[in-house]
Amino acid sequence: MAEFSWVSRSPLEQGLVTGVHGARGIKAGVLLTEIRNFDLIQVMARRGKGVQMASAAEARFGVAAPDVPKAIQTADASLIWSGPDQYFVLSKGSKHTMDTLTRALSQSASLSDQSHARALIGVSGTKARAMLAKLSSIDLHPQALPIGTAAATSIDHTSVNLWRGNDRPDGQAVFNLLVFATFAESLWHTMLDAAAEYGVDIRHSEEFA
Numbered sequence: 001m002a003e004f005s006w007v008s009r010s011p012l013e014q015g016l017v018t019g020v021h022g023a024r025g026i027k028a029g030v031l032l033t034e035i036r037n038f039d040l041i042q043v044m045a046r047r048g049k050g051v052q053m054a055s056a057a058e059a060r061f062g063v064a065a066p067d068v069p070k071a072i073q074t075a076d077a078s079l080i081w082s083g084p085d086q087y088f089v090l091s092k093g094s095k096h097t098m099d100t101l102t103r104a105l106s107q108s109a110s111l112s113d114q115s116h117a118r119a120l121i122g123v124s125g126t127k128a129r130a131m132l133a134k135l136s137s138i139d140l141h142p143q144a145l146p147i148g149t150a151a152a153t154s155i156d157h158t159s160v161n162l163w164r165g166n167d168r169p170d171g172q173a174v175f176n177l178l179v180f181a182t183f184a185e186s187l188w189h190t191m192l193d194a195a196a197e198y199g200v201d202i203r204h205s206e207e208f209a
Contacts, residue, residue, distance in 0.1 A: 010036055010204070011119045011181035015188050018203055022196035029127030029198030032191060035120040037206050038092055040178070041101050042112045045085035052108035053085065060104040069150045071163035071176075078208075080163055080178075081150045088114070088161070088178070092208070119184035122209040123175040123191070124168055127198035132175060134194045138162075142173070155179075158187045165209050174209045 010016070012034050020028055043065070045053040050067075057065035061074045066081040077091040089096050098113045105111060123132060129140045135156040139145065150163035158179060165174040179187050192200060 010034065011184040012188055012204075015185040016202060016204060019201075021192065021200045021202060023199040026199050028125065028201040030123065030125040030131050030195040031128075031201045031203070032188075032195070033122040033124075033202075033209065034188075034204040035122060035206070035208060036204055038090060038115065038120060038208075039094060039097055040114040040118055040120075041089045041096060041098060042082065042114050043087055043089060043101070043105060043109045044112075045109050049108040050085040053105065056105050056108050057087075060101070066150070069152070071148050071150045071165070073148075073166075080161060082152060082161055090120075090208075092206075117181055118178045119181055121177045121179065121184075121188070121191075122165070122205075123177065124172050124209065125198075125201070126172060127195070128173060128175060131191065131195040131198060135190065136162075140175075155187060156190045158183045158190075160187070168209070176209065 016034055054065055061077060061079065063072055063074055065079050065087050066072050069081045071078055071080045076095050077089055080088040080090060082088050089101060098111060101111055132140055136153060138151055138153050145164050147164050147166060150161065152161055154160060155177065161178040163176050165176050167173055
């Protein structure tokens with residue numbers, strides 16, 4: 001009998017080459033960072049149980065789950081709106097897994113582990129908005145997309161969940177993208193091409209932005 005080894009790998013393992021790419025002789029205007037080794041659970045209310053799910057989420061996390069396109073930060077997780085009566089729970093360190101959340105939420109919601117089905121990419125830098133504006137139709141101006149705003153949208157025809165995280169210490173905006181793993185490498189190369197004229201600093205990290 002053949003033996004199999006199931007080893008989790010980044011969907012960008014082949015396509016991500018760290019370092020500075022694109023325009024030379026200037027400070028990189030775009031920072032692209034793949035975040036690895038996270039837990040991601042999608043929570044969807046059962047029919048007619050949206051209110052009950054919201055109450056269960058508040059009991060579990062100490063805050064109400066987002067019912068509008070928002071990303072809400074708790075002490076150890078981010079709750080990211082992904083559609084009517086549904087949201088993602090993004091966390092690290094196995095604090096919010098299928099096992100723990102099923103016990104807390106399964107009476108009112110269906111749960112799906114998306115930890116290895118999505119790639120998480122952080123986009124920041126002085127030219128982050130300019131690069132994303134080439135590929136997205138949503139308004140990225142700070143007044144239209146303040147910190148904590150989320151959207152289920154597309155980047156160059158690829159479906160993504162986008163939300164604006166807290167600004168970096170230097171004041172630069174941070175945009176987070178969740179994309180299906182099967183489309184991650186294609187989107188990654190598209191963003192590299194769009195950012196090349198600004199210079200791109202490519203990294204991977206195990207920490208959230």
